Amino acid sequence: MNLQIAMILGQDGITNGAIYALLALSILLVFTVTRVLFIPLGEFVAFGALTMAAFQAGKAPALIWLVAGFAVAVATADLLASYRNSGRLRFSSAQALRLTYPFVLGYALYQMPLADLPMSVQVLLTLAIVVPLGPQTYRLFYQPIASAPVLILLIVSIAVHVALVGLALLVFGPSGAKTAPFSEAGLALGPITLNSQTLWVIAVSIALIIVLYQFFERTIYGKALRATAINRVGAQLMGISPVFAGKASFFLATLIATLSGVLIAPITTIYYDSGFIISLKGFIGSIIGGLVSYPIAALGAVLVGLLEAFSAFWASTYKEVIVFTLIIPFLLWRSLTIRHVEEEE
Amino acid sequence: MMLKKLPAAVALATLTAFAGSAFAQVxxxxxxxxxxxxxxxxxxxxxxxxxxxxxxxxxxxxxxxxxxxxxxxxxxxxxxxxxxxxxxxxxxxxxxxxxxxxxxxxxxxxxxxxxxxxxxxxxxxxxxxxxxxxxxxxxNDDIIAEALIEHMSKTGIKTLGLIGTADPYGENWAKVMAGLTEKAGIKIVATEKFQRSDSSVTGQALKILGAKPDAVLVTAPGGPSVLPHTTLVDMGYKGQMYQTHGAALPDFLKLGGKKVEGTILAASLMLVLDEMPDSNPSKKxxxxxxxxxxxxxxxxxxxxxxxxxxxxxxxxxxxxxxxxxxxxxxxxxxxxxxxxxxxxxxxxxxxxxxxxxxxxxxxxxxxxxxxxxxxxxxxxxxx
Structure with a gap:
């Protein structure tokens, strides 16, 4: 091992670590606000990558019809809920907008010359397709049981994960995809050349973390989410709707996950089921942060990425074992040093 | 309720069973x-x-x-x-x-x-x-492996790097190659493993580059066979790349693009059917x-x-x-x-x-x- 090898491995580890960090933050955000361990998060990474790949192949991604299907289900659930509450079928203009959105977008997609669009437009379109799935998932699967114990929410998460992977196979098919890099240039740094995609991943991750920080510190919506995370009942008494908080946190988490997918798609081959293992590594990061601390979770995730890169070099056969065993000492340390608080049920 | 229906169900089942055997159906x-x-x-x-x-x-x-x-x-x-x-x-x-x-x-x-x-x-x-x-x-893996080794011996390859998936496919290939290379006088200088779901194999590729083999064989089934290959090429590996029949998929070409040009593999004739001579019995x-x-x-x-x-x-x-x-x-x-x-x-x-x-x-x-x-x-x- 010399400096050059260490630098290449470090670059590799930090690139993956930055993605894991973004996912760790999303998992943490959703968990603190809604108590849901958002296992299906990884699916949105795969959705983002594969949708982007579909654009570059000049195809309108069939995923839009999943979004449309979910939109119809959401509208039906909303109508039923309003009927149960007030005895009348009410349909607000916001709901109508949500219902028509995927159909309008779908129609537009089939009209556009997708492969020829500039990459920035492709990224925006990818976000426009995939991100609505987040709030829809919350509305359909979590909102009806929002006050259930954590364990039940976790079981539902696993069910949603399995269902989404199955749907992903239907929508995207079994073959993997890789997208074109954002730019071809590289940056020479001492003995190694930094891949431009690596720089993109790191720059976007840092930018997102700063934006998120500002959002939570400075804006009223961010503060509302933070308040819900700190004390759900208290926040509700102050007029913060838990439904809004839930949907907003799922929206943000899905946005980050989709963007992560778009970012790593040029680096590696993504399959319809690749997302799970990526989000699982982000999850280890958030465990290191004790499922409360954002900065420690982000650092933990970068640590996972680095550990992965270096163990792949030294003992590739045991790489996965090493990475996932990391969770045990941290859990031990966490449970020994922090006073355990029983959850109020 | 259920019990009352049972005799009828048994009768029906017996009937179908008889009907089945009457048609002499496989x-x-x-x-x-x-x-x-x-x-x-x-x-x-x-x-x-x-x-x-x-x-x-x-x-x-x-x-x-x-x-x-x-x-x-x-x-x-x-x-x-x-x-x-x-x-x-x-x-x-x-x-x-x-x-x-x-x-x-x-x-x-x-x-x-x-x-x-x-x-x-x-x-x-x-x-x-x-x-x-x-x-x-x-x-069998060894039929394919023999063909690859024969080609390696013919082109004067003395050292070989192996990178394969950490699953039965990769394990068996590692075993088969270890036996066959010894006979052919080829030395395996690096054996690395990766997971099908890995998003990066940089570490393994560096290790192989460090061992400086004349050729590298990737032993992975399906799409995952592409990542080690392109990583090695990106890092400037100039030796001959070999793949197993596990890579013989349209996906390999699609995902690998220009970087997998010149790869050598042994596989079924179906991939190159048009080029096969008509004398080959399987062609038709x-x-x-x-x-x-x-x-x-x-x-x-x-x-x-x-x-x-x-x-x-x-x-x-x-x-x-x-x-x-x-x-x-x-x-x-x-x-x-x-x-x-x-x-x-x-x-x-x-x-x-x-x-x-x-x-x-x-x-x-x-x-x-x-x-x-x-x-x-x-x-x-x-x-």
Missing amino acids: KVGVIASSTGPTALVGIPQKNTVPLLPTKVGDLTVEYITLDDASDSTASVTAVKKLLSEQKVDAIIGPSGSPNAMGAIQFVAEAGTPMLAPVGTAAVVLPMTEQKKWVFKTTQ VAADYIAAYEKMHGHKPATFGANVYDAGLLLQQAIPLAAQKGKPGTAEFRSALRDALEQTKELVATQGVYNMTPADHSGFDERGRVMITVKDGTWKLLK
Whole structure:
């Protein structure tokens, strides 16, 4: 091992670590606000990558019809809920907008010359397709049981994960995809050349973390989410709707996950089921942060990425074992040093 | 309530059972992983089932297709279901190597032959009392490996780096290569492993680069075979790259693009069918299969589908022999079917020519492989 090898491995580890960090933050955000361990998060990474790949192949991604299907289900659930509450079928203009959105977008997609669009437009379109799935998932699967114990929410998460992977196979098919890099240039740094995609991943991750920080510190919506995370009942008494908080946190988490997918798609081959293992590594990061601390979770995730890169070099056969065993000492340390608080049920 | 209906149900079941035997119908169970991680393999296999022979002599053959979702536990459940509920005479499948390994015990207990279209030689080697019920319709790893090593010796390669998946496929290849390279005087200087789901293999690639081998062999099934290859090329590796028949997929070309140009692999002739001489016996069988598949599904099949098709050809040839010994649906028939399969001689199929023996239940020889390279983004016969 010399400096050059260490630098290449470090670059590799930090690139993956930055993605894991973004996912760790999303998992943490959703968990603190809604108590849901958002296992299906990884699916949105795969959705983002594969949708982007579909654009570059000049195809309108069939995923839009999943979004449309979910939109119809959401509208039906909303109508039923309003009927149960007030005895009348009410349909607000916001709901109508949500219902028509995927159909309008779908129609537009089939009209556009997708492969020829500039990459920035492709990224925006990818976000426009995939991100609505987040709030829809919350509305359909979590909102009806929002006050259930954590364990039940976790079981539902696993069910949603399995269902989404199955749907992903239907929508995207079994073959993997890789997208074109954002730019071809590289940056020479001492003995190694930094891949431009690596720089993109790191720059976007840092930018997102700063934006998120500002959002939570400075804006009223961010503060509302933070308040819900700190004390759900208290926040509700102050007029913060838990439904809004839930949907907003799922929206943000899905946005980050989709963007992560778009970012790593040029680096590696993504399959319809690749997302799970990526989000699982982000999850280890958030465990290191004790499922409360954002900065420690982000650092933990970068640590996972680095550990992965270096163990792949030294003992590739045991790489996965090493990475996932990391969770045990941290859990031990966490449970020994922090006073355990029983959850109020 | 339920009890009252029971006698009627039993009567109905008996009736159907009698009706079934009256038609002298052969039942074949097919297990394909048409969903889950092995779906890339399982989907062409499932699509091939409608092309299998439905009439052999006077007997009609019924195929019952189940999906195991690439899950070994589900494969075993499916096998048990086919054996106990459907009383099948033979099983084609499952698609995955671990899945087939798990099923061996149960088909042996039930005395039903299983034709496994899986990659790993472990299902038929070493031959045991249980594995004698299993036949394998793919080339054994060592047949492919011999061809690769022959090419390496010819081109003067002295040191080799291996990078493979950490699963039965990669493990078996590492074992086969270790034995064969020693004989050929080639030294393996690095053996690295990676996971199918890995998003980066930089560490492993660096290790291999550090060992400076003359050539590198990637032993991974399907799409994951691309990542180590492109990583090594990106890092400036200039030696010859080899791949196994596991990479012989359209996906490999699509994902690898320009970076996999010049790769050498040994695989089934189906990839380079147009370039094969007409004298090759398998050319016509394979061309017929591809044409029939394309007509039904609108695209060309992956070689995995042909493995199931070959299983159908093996059965087609063995069923008439077995029918002389017993009626379909009986233990005698199944046992006779196994014996008949084992005596298969010179059966020309899509992948090559089968010659089964009690010791060799895969039955391929050098006619089951050709050397292939990648040129201008397509498979080309290596001359």
